[in-house]
Amino acid sequence: xxxxxxxxxxxxxxxxxxxxxxxxxxxxxxxxxxxxxxxxxxxxxxxxxxxxxxxxxxxxxxxxxxxxxxxxxxxxxxxxxxxxxxxxxxxxxxxxxxxxxxxxxxxxxxxxxxxxxxxxxxxxxxxxxxxxxxxxxxxxxxxxxxxxxxxxxxxxxxxxxxxx
Numbered sequence: 001x002x003x004x005x006x007x008x009x010x011x012x013x014x015x016x017x018x019x020x021x022x023x024x025x026x027x028x029x030x031x032x033x034x035x036x037x038x039x040x041x042x043x044x045x046x047x048x049x050x051x052x053x054x055x056x057x058x059x060x061x062x063x064x065x066x067x068x069x070x071x072x073x074x075x076x077x078x079x080x081x082x083x084x085x086x087x088x089x090x091x092x093x094x095x096x097x098x099x100x101x102x103x104x105x106x107x108x109x110x111x112x113x114x115x116x117x118x119x120x121x122x123x124x125x126x127x128x129x130x131x132x133x134x135x136x137x138x139x140x141x142x143x144x145x146x147x148x149x150x151x152x153x154x155x156x157x158x159x160x161x162x163x164x
Contacts, residue, residue, distance in 0.1 A: 002136050009106045009134035009141065016150050020143040027137045029101045031066045043129025043142055048103040050092050050116075054082035059095050060160075063105055064121040068164050078162040079119055097135075104133045105148060106141070108155040117158040120145075125161075 013020050023042070031047060049062040049070065058081060064070055072084045089100050096103070097110030105118060124130065124145050131140045132148070152159055 002138060005136045006134045006139055008109060012106075012109050012151060012154075013141070013143070013147075016147075016154055018143060018147040018150060020141050020147070022134070023140045023142070025138060025140065027101070028140075029137060043131050044124075044127045045131045045140070046124070048105065048132070050087045050096070050098075050103050051084045051119075052087040052091060053084060056091075059087060059091065059116045060084070060119050061096070061103070061105060061107070061116050062119045062121075063124065064164055065123060065127070068121065068123070070164055074164070075119060075162050079117070079160045102133050102135055102137045104135050105152065106132060106135050108152055108157050110135075111155065111157060114155065114157045117160060118152055119160045119162055121164045122161045123164070 031045065045066040046063050047066050051060040051062055052058065062070065062075060076082070076084045092098050092100065092103065095111060095116050096107030098104065098107045108116065127145065129142050130145055130148060131142050133139065134141045
């Protein structure tokens with residue numbers, strides 16, 4: 001099953017002619033664990049926060065550099081949302097087909113209805129190589145920000161840019 005999850009991401013990247021590399025590893029759940037493995041030597045590992053608005057009608061995936069602080073009140077104001085809070089494991093599965101610990105922007109390939117809006121820290125545009133789980137936390141995919149955007153745009157999800 002894990003290999004099928006990863007393969008769907010790799011198939012999408014190949015379909016879009018995106019250059020990427022992959023590091024296979026044991027399951028990693030936190031930025032601190034990635035630090036201990038020395039994963040930052042290849043590029044910027046990103047944190048991915050699955051959020052919902054106060055009414056539960058809008059869902060967001062906030063993508064930021066792994067060690068950057070996130071002020072949800074500031075994000076809320078910049079994207080024109082009501083109060084933001086973390087989405088439940090059930091919402092995460094329903095919207096992106098992902099489990100906690102494996103949250104990734106590649107989850108959009110499971111979001112056929114484009115229910116999740118992607119929110120990117122503007123700083124990511126200036127980083128050469130970014131790392132994300134391929135919808136399972138036993139590997140890291142390395143690619144450029146522009147190539148990641150190709151995946152998002154191909155699926156049709158809305159994107160926002162914020163300053164954190």
